[in-house]
Amino acid sequence: MPDYKAPLRDVRFLIDEVFDFAGGYQALGATDASPDMVSAILEEGAKFCEQVLAPLNRSGDEEGCHFDNGVVTTPKGFKEAYAQYVEGGWNGVSADPEYGGQGLPPSLGLLVSEMIGASNCSWGMYPGLTRGAMAAIHAHGTAEQKNAYLPRMTAGTWTGTMCLTEPHCGTDLGIIKTRAVPNADGSYAISGTKIFISAGEHDMSENIIHLVLAKLPDAPAGTKGISLFIVPKFTLDAAGEAGARNAVSCGSIEHKMGIKASATCVMNFDGATGYLIGEANKGLACMFTMMNHARLGTGMQGLCLGETSYQGAVKYARDRLQMRALTGPKAPDKPADPIIVHPDVRRMLLTMKAFNEGNRALAYFTAQLLDVEHLAESAEEREQAANLLAFLTPICKAFMTETGLEATNLGMQVFGGHGFIREWGMEQLVRDCRIAPIYEGTNGIQALDLLGRKVLGSQGKLLMGFTKLVHKLCQEHAEHPQLKAQVAQLAALNKQWGELTQKVGMAAMKNPDEVGAAAVDYLMFSGYITLGYFWLRMALVAQQKLEAGNGEADFYQAKLATADFYFARLLPRAAAHKAAVEAGGESLMRLSAEQFAL
Template sequence: MPDYKAPLRDMRFLIDRVFDFHAHYAALGAHDASPDMVHAILEEGAKFCENVLAPLNRSGDEEGCRFDNGAVTTPTGFKQAFAQYVEGGWHGLAADPAYGGQGLPSSLGLAVSEMVASSNTSWGMYPGLTHGAMSAIHAHGSDAQKQTYLTPLTAGRWTGTMCLTEAHCGTDLGLIKTRAVPQADGSYAVTGSKIFISAGEHDMSANIIHLVLAKLPDAPAGTKGISLFIVPKFLPDAAGEAGERNGVTCGSIEHKMGIKASATCVMNFDGAKGFLIGEPNKGLNCMFTMMNHARLGTGMQGLCLGEASFQGAVRYANDRLQMRSLTGAKAPDRPADPIIVHPDVRRMLLTMKAFNEGNRALTYFTAQMLDIAHLSRDEAARREAEDLLAFLTPICKAFMTETGLEVTNHGMQVFGGHGFIREWGMEQLVRDCRIAPIYEGTNGIQALDLLGRKVLGSQGKLLRGFTRIVHKFCQAHAGHAQLGGFVAQLDLLNRQWGELTLLVGGAAMKNPDEVGAASVDYLMYSGYIVLAYLWLRMARVAQAQLEAGEGDGDFCRGKLATCEFYFKRLLPRTAAHRAAVEAGSDCLMKLPAELFSL
C-alpha cells in the first residue's frame, strides 16, 4: 500500500493564495479560524491521517468487517482510531458550538475530511455518515430533537446513518414499503427493511441514530408521501444516554468489491420506535439536506483515492527501471532509465495530477460556497451561494468520481503487472473507488439532476450564475501575456456551453428523451469547463508568484505545466462530449428493447 503523505503544499496554495480562505473567514465573522489556527489544524490532521489511519487501510481491507448474530465488529484498530479521532476534537470541528462543536467553517472540515478519506476511505465512512445525519437533524429537527441527539453525535459518543434504499427500489424512492404507524405517545412504529446502509451496525460508538424514510398509513402515493424518522438503536433515557434497545437489527452485511472495512448493512425495523423529523410527507426534502452533504463527500472520494494512487504511481515511476528513453539515456550509470522518462507514463501521471489538483480546487471552491450559505449575513450572497451549490453538487459528485476512477486506473497501469497484485496496494484503490460513481445517486442520476432539474428546470438561471463568473474572469484576463490563449479557449467554451444548453432544451420540448440521452455527456462537458476555469485561477496565481519571486518556484512551474497539459490534452475531450449531445436520442432509442436479448 502506498505511504500516504498529506498534500499540504497544494492545500495551502489553494487556501492561502487561490481562494484566500483567511479573508473569506474574516468577512464571514469566523474569527476563530485564524491563519495560525488553520495551518495548525492542517498539520495536526495530516499527522493523524498519516500515522493512525493510513497504516490501517490495507489491513482493514484484508480483514474486513465481521458479522455474528446481528453484531458487526470492525477491523483491528478501527475502534481505537475512532476513539483517538474523537478525543482529538476532530469529530466536532465544524459542528455547532450550541451542541459541543467547535463552530469552525465547513470548508476547514472538508479539508480535514480530504486527508481522512485519502488515508483510509473505509474508515472515513463512519464519521462521514454521522456528519450527514447531524446536518439533517440540525436543519429540520425540533429543538427537543436537537438537544437529545446533536450533543452525543457531535461528541462522537453516538454515530448516525441514512436509511433510504430498499431491495426493490433505489433511485425511485416513491416505491418504498417501510411503514410508520402513529402511536399514542406521539412516536411511530417503523416496520420495514433497508439495504446498503453504510455504518448501519458497528462497534465504534455506544449508539447509532438511523434516519429512516418511511410512509405514513394515509400518505399520498409516490415521493410526495415520504416522511423522515429518527430511529435510534438504543432509545435515549431520561439522562440522555443510550437506554432500552429499540426494534432495529442488522440482518447481514454485504460482501463487496471494495471499501470492505466499511460495514454495508441490511437493516430490519420491526415496530421500532421512531420520531418524525420535519413535517409529515416532507421527508425527502429533509433527507436531501443529508444527501447533498453525502454527495459532496462522495465526490471528494474520487479526489482522495486519486491522490493516494498518484502518490504511489509517481514514486514507482521514479524507481522502476525499464528500457532507455527514445531521446537517449537519462540515467547512463544505471542499466535502464526510470519509466517516468517515457512519454506514455508521463501522459498517465500528468492526467492523474491534472485531475487531482483540479478536483481539489473544485472541492475548495464549493466549500467556500457552503461557508457563505451557512454563515453569511447577506441574504443575497447566501442565495447566490445556494444557487451555485445546487448547480455544482451533481458536477462534484459525478465528474470527480468518474475522473477519480480514471486516475486510480492510471495509477494501477503505471505499475504494470505489479499493479494488478495485492502487494503494492494499487488495486485496492481501484476497488475502493469503483463504488463512488454508484452510491449516493448514480452518476446517471446526477447527470439528469444537473441537466433536467438544475439547468433546464431553472430555465438556465443556475447555469448562468456560473457562466457569468467565468465570463468576468475571461474579460479580466483576456490578453494575459502567458495565459491569454487558454483564457480565449475557455471563453469560447463558456459561450458554447449556453448554445449547447439551448439546443438540448429545444429538442427536449419536442421529445423528453433528449434530456436523458444528453445528460451524461452534458455533465462531463460541464465538468471539464468548470475545471478549466479553476485551473486558470491556479495558473494565474502561480504565474504572479513566479514573477514576484515569491513562493516555491518549482511548485509554481509545475502548476503552469500541468495547466498547459490540461488545456491541450484533457479539455479537448469537450468536443467529443458536445458531438455526442448533438447526436440526439434517435441512435439510442431506435433499437427495440427485445432486440437486446441474446
C-alpha cells in the same frame, strides 16, 4: 500500500493564494478561524491521517468487517483509531457550538475530510455519514431532538446513518415500503427493511442514530408521501442516555468489491420506535439535506483515492527501471532508465495530477460556498451561494468520481503487472473508488439532476450563475501575455455551453427522452469546462507568483506545466462530449428491448 502524505503545500496554495480562505473567514465574522488555527488543524489532521489511519488501510481491506448473529465488528485497529478521533474532537470541528462543536467554518471540516478519505476511505465512512445525519437533524429537527442527539453526535460518541434504499427501490424512493404507524405517545412504530446502509451496525460508538425514510398509513402516493424518522439503536432513557435496545437489527453485511472495512448493512426495523423529524409527508426536503452533504462527500472520494494513487504511482515511476528513453539514456549508470522518462508514463501521471489538483480546487470552491451559505448575514449572499452549490453539487459528485476512477486506474497501470497484485495496494484504490460513481445517486442520476432539474428546470438561471464567473475571468485576462491562448480556449467553450444548453432544451420540448440521452455527456462537458475555469485561476496565480520572485519556483512552474497539460490534452475531450450531445437520442432509442438480446 502507498505511503500517504497529506498534500499540504497544494492545500495551502489553494486556501491562501487562490481562494483567500482567511479573507473569507474575516468577511463572514469567523474570527476563530485564524491562520494559526487553520495551520494547526491541517498539521494535526495530517499527523492523525498519516500515522493512525493510513497504516490501517490495507489491513482493514484484507480483514474486512465481521458479522456474527447481528453483531458487526470492524477490523483490528479501527475502534481504537475512532477513539482517538473522538478524543481529538475532530467530529466537531465545524459543528454548532450550542451542541459542543467548535463552530469553525464548514470548509475546515472539508479539509480534514479530504485527508481522512485519502488515508483510509473505509474508515472515513463512519464519521462521514454521521455528519450528514447531524446536518439533517440540525436543519429540520425540533429543539428537543437537537438537544437529545446533537451533543453526542457532535462529540462522536454516537454515530448516524441514512436509511433510504430498499431491496426493490434505489433511486425511486417514492415506492418505498417501510411503514410508520403512529403510537399513542406521539412516537411511531417503524417496520421495513433497508439495504446498503453504510455504518448501519458496528462496534465503534455507543449508539447509532438511524434516519429512516418511511410512509405513514394515510400518506399520498409517490415522493409526496415520504416522511423522515429518527430511529436510535438504543432508545433514550429519562436522562437522555442510551437505554433499552430498539427493535432494529442488522440482518447481514454485504460482501463487496471494495470499501470492505466499511460495514454495508441490511437493516431490519421490526416495529422500532421512531420519531418524526420535520413535517409529515415532507421528508423529501430533509432527505436532500442529507443527500447533498453525502454527494459532496462522495465527490471528494474521487479526489481522495486519486491523490493516494498518484502518490504511489509517482514514487514507483521514479524507481522502476524499464528500457531506455527514446532520446537516449537518462540514467547511463543504470541498466535501464526509470519509467518516468517515457512519454506515455508521463501522460498517465499528468492526467492524474491534473484531475487531482483541478478537483481539489473545485472542492475547495464549493467549501467556500458552504461557508457563505451558512454564515453570511446577507440573505442575497446566502441565496447566491446556495444556487451555485445546487448547480455544482451534481458536477462534484459525478465528474470528480469519474475522473477519480480514471486516476486510480491509471495509477494501477503505471505499475504494470505489479499494479494488479494486491501487495502493492494500487488495485485496492481502484476497487474502493468503483463504488463512488454508483452510490448516493448514480452518476447517470446526477446528470439528469444537473441537466433536467438544475439547468433546464431553472430556465438556465443556475447555469448562468457559474458561466458569468467564467466569462468575467476570461474577459479580465483576455490579453494576458502568457495565458492568452488558454483564456481564449476557455471563453469559446463557455460560449458553447450556453448554445448547447439551448439546443438540448429545444430538442427536449419535442421529445423529453432527449434530456436523458444528452445528460451524461452534458455533465462531462460541463465538468471539463468547470475544471478549466479553476485551472485558469490557478495558472494566473502561479504566473503572478513566479513574476514576483516569491521563491518556490519549482512549485509554481509545475503548476503552470500541469495547467498547460490540462488545456492541451484534457480540456479538448469536451468537444467529443459536445458532439455526442448534439447527435441526439435517436441512435440510443432505435433498438427495441427484444433486440438487445440478439
